[in-house]
Amino acid sequence: MKCLVVVAHPLPDSLCASLAAHVVADLRQSGHEVTIEDLYQESFEPALTWGERQSYYLPAYKPGGDVSAPMSRLLSADMLVLVFPTWWFGFPAILKGWFDRVWAPGVAFDHTETREAITPRLTGLKYTVAVTTLGSPQWVDLLVLRRPVYRQIKYAILRPCAPQCRLKMLALYRSEHVTPQRVSDFKREISQALAQYPTATLQPEPAAATER
Amino acid sequence: MFNSAETGKCPDPSALVVEVNVLVVLAHPLKDSLCHRLAEHVCGELRGAGHDVVVEDLYELHFNPKLSSSERRRYNAPDYRAEGDMRRPIERLLVAEAIVLVFPTWWSGLPAILKGWVDRVWVPDIAFDHRQDVSVLKPLLGNLRYLVVVTTLASPWWLDWFLLGRPVAKMFKYALLPSCAVDCRFRMLSLYRGGRIGETRFRGFKIRISRVLSGLH
Numbered sequence: 001m002k003c004l005v006v007v008a009h010p011l012p013d014s015l016c017a018s019l020a021a022h023v024v025a026d027l028r029q030s031g032h033e034v035t036i037e038d039l040y041q042e043s044f045e046p047a048l049t050w051g052e053r054q055s056y057y058l059p060a061y062k063p064g065g066d067v068s069a070p071m072s073r074l075l076s077a078d079m080l081v082l083v084f085p086t087w088w089f090g091f092p093a094i095l096k097g098w099f100d101r102v103w104a105p106g107v108a109f110d111h112t113e114t115r116e117a118i119t120p121r122l123t124g125l126k127y128t129v130a131v132t133t134l135g136s137p138q139w140v141d142l143l144v145l146r147r148p149v150y151r152q153i154k155y156a157i158l159r160p161c162a163p164q165c166r167l168k169m170l171a172l173y174r175s176e177h178v179t180p181q182r183v184s185d186f187k188r189e190i191s192q193a194l195a196q197y198p199t200a201t202l203q204p205e206p207a208a209a210t211e212r
Numbered sequence: 213m214f215n216s217a218e219t220g221k222c223p224d225p226s227a228l229v230v231e232v233n234v235l236v237v238l239a240h241p242l243k244d245s246l247c248h249r250l251a252e253h254v255c256g257e258l259r260g261a262g263h264d265v266v267v268e269d270l271y272e273l274h275f276n277p278k279l280s281s282s283e284r285r286r287y288n289a290p291d292y293r294a295e296g297d298m299r300r301p302i303e304r305l306l307v308a309e310a311i312v313l314v315f316p317t318w319w320s321g322l323p324a325i326l327k328g329w330v331d332r333v334w335v336p337d338i339a340f341d342h343r344q345d346v347s348v349l350k351p352l353l354g355n356l357r358y359l360v361v362v363t364t365l366a367s368p369w370w371l372d373w374f375l376l377g378r379p380v381a382k383m384f385k386y387a388l389l390p391s392c393a394v395d396c397r398f399r400m401l402s403l404y405r406g407g408r409i410g411e412t413r414f415r416g417f418k419i420r421i422s423r424v425l426s427g428l429h
Contacts, residue, residue, distance in 0.1 A: 097324030156320035
């Protein structure tokens, strides 16, 4: 499959960077075609611009020139892997900006005439895997916050833009207190998850690739 | 501080206004947007009540929302150092007794520029202290007593409440405030279906905002 791996951490020697490298190596080894979108390395500009917002609801949306390459990479992806740290129970600004600017009208969705709803455009996107690290313990995410990042990806982003896409979320909790053992366990969990996906786009979907 | 010009006389209690330092943070690129109109209303109400208002228009300031590599490298170090461009925004956060955030909710989350304001301004040694244990955050924003969120959403209320579980409200209420400002009251004012708003509904929402802001003291 054509896999787009989006990485959103400023440090090349971070835990996220090492998880991203693991993801990429695993996918390539399984025969997938991998494209890496390292947002910090590309100096991605996350703030939706004046011109973009101004034309957001117009028939001709005018995206900034700097997002046309990220847009075509998103459009050609069968599978999306997001690797990012969860900061304050949300995406880092740079990754939020990737959604704000790249998942744009005419690319990820179309407005309906009434502006009341949107119709999906990313009908080719089959799988999304979110790999994230959080400082917080699991119970806070599950019981207090109720998995806001998972819900945001699943219900706010994928549901309207790519309703057929299946989401798998892999979270490493208490990441500030991580041991080499926990990192290698987590990497094994990632490998197991990624191994479920078919390498060729025409193969039937495996049952195990459903969300958990 | 009391706004009574007269001395020697007992002032009328209704004229006693306790001035609050309010920071209004605005995050919309268009000057003619609903958010700008709401921010204007917020500032008008606050100034009318005698409060001291500072506006931080993130787009106008060309705020850079990306936590830098050196900021991230020192995040868990004993001496966090913010980049130079964060000095003023950090000063404004430290003196604020009330914060009003005015922004559009995009993809059920903060616009990137505002998420970056949280990522880069609510930082170690300023908003919280985690030197003892990086997973235990000790609040440092002792001045901050109110956080009011004013936001517009394209989606209907039931989607935000039932499917998403109000992620923006939860982030402030259960993640940011308990870690940074314990004695801070939180109010969330959401204008749903903001894409199709009539004058009546807009006026109704402004009245709701006025009511909440009149409670600041």
